[in-house]
Amino acid sequence: MTDSKNLRTAMLAGLVAVMMIGLGFAAVPLYNLFCRVTGFNGTTQRYDPAAAAEEPQVLSDTISVRFDANVSPKLPWKFYPERPRDTVSIGARDMAIFIAENNSPHPITGTATFNVTPDQAGKYFTKIQCFCxxxxxxxxxxxxxxxxxxxxxxxxxxxxxxxxIQEITLSYTFYPVDEGKKAS
Incomplete structure (x- = not known):
C-alpha cells in the first residue's frame, strides 16, 4: 500500500514539475500577448490593415504627443526627435521623425525599445510603421x-x-545590439 502511495506521489510531483517547465516556456509569449491586447505597461498596438474592418474615424478632438529619445551610455550615438511634440487629431494618421547619428569612428548596430505613457494610453496608441x-x-x-x-x-x-488624457509620450531608447563588444 505504501509503495503505490509513494509511486502516485512521485508521479504527481513529476507531472507538476513538467507543467511548471511548460508554463515557464509559455510565460514570455503569454505576457507579450497580454500586453499587446491590454496595452499593459504602455505597450502600443500594431496596425494591421488586413485585420482592420475599416479605417478609424477621425475625430475633431486632438491630443498632444510628446516624443522622447534616449541612448544607452554604451552607444556613442546622438538620437533625438525632429520635433519634440505634435498635436494630432484623434484617429488621424501622423508621422514623427527620429534622427540617429553615429559619433564613433566605426560602424555600430543599435536597436530601439519603446514605451508609451501614461500606461492607459498604450492600447490606443497604434503604430503603423516603426523602426523599433x-x-x-x-x-x-x-x-x-x-x-x-x-x-x-x-x-x-x-x-x-x-x-x-491630454498628452501621450512615445519614448524610445537605443541600445547597442552586441553588448559584448565595446561600442566606443
Missing part, C-alpha cells in the same frame, strides 16, 4: 532619419480611464 526592434547599422558619422507612422485610436474617448 529593427537593427539599425550606422556607419561612422552617418546620420539617418527614421519615421514612425501612428494614430491614436478614437476608442480612447470611450475609456473612462483614458478619455481625459
Amino acid at each position: 526592434f529593427t537593427e539599425q547599422v550606422l556607419q561612422p558619422g552617418e546620420r539617418i532619419r527614421m519615421p514612425v507612422l501612428f494614430f491614436v485610436d478614437p476608442k480612447i474617448k470611450d475609456d473612462v480611464d483614458a478619455r481625459d
Whole structure:
C-alpha cells in the first residue's frame, strides 16, 4: 500500500514539475500577448490593415504627443526627435521623425525599445510603421532619419480611464545590439 502511495506521489510531483517547465516556456509569449491586447505597461498596438474592418474615424478632438529619445551610455550615438511634440487629431494618421547619428569612428548596430505613457494610453496608441526592434547599422558619422507612422485610436474617448488624457509620450531608447563588444 505504501509503495503505490509513494509511486502516485512521485508521479504527481513529476507531472507538476513538467507543467511548471511548460508554463515557464509559455510565460514570455503569454505576457507579450497580454500586453499587446491590454496595452499593459504602455505597450502600443500594431496596425494591421488586413485585420482592420475599416479605417478609424477621425475625430475633431486632438491630443498632444510628446516624443522622447534616449541612448544607452554604451552607444556613442546622438538620437533625438525632429520635433519634440505634435498635436494630432484623434484617429488621424501622423508621422514623427527620429534622427540617429553615429559619433564613433566605426560602424555600430543599435536597436530601439519603446514605451508609451501614461500606461492607459498604450492600447490606443497604434503604430503603423516603426523602426523599433529593427537593427539599425550606422556607419561612422552617418546620420539617418527614421519615421514612425501612428494614430491614436478614437476608442480612447470611450475609456473612462483614458478619455481625459491630454498628452501621450512615445519614448524610445537605443541600445547597442552586441553588448559584448565595446561600442566606443
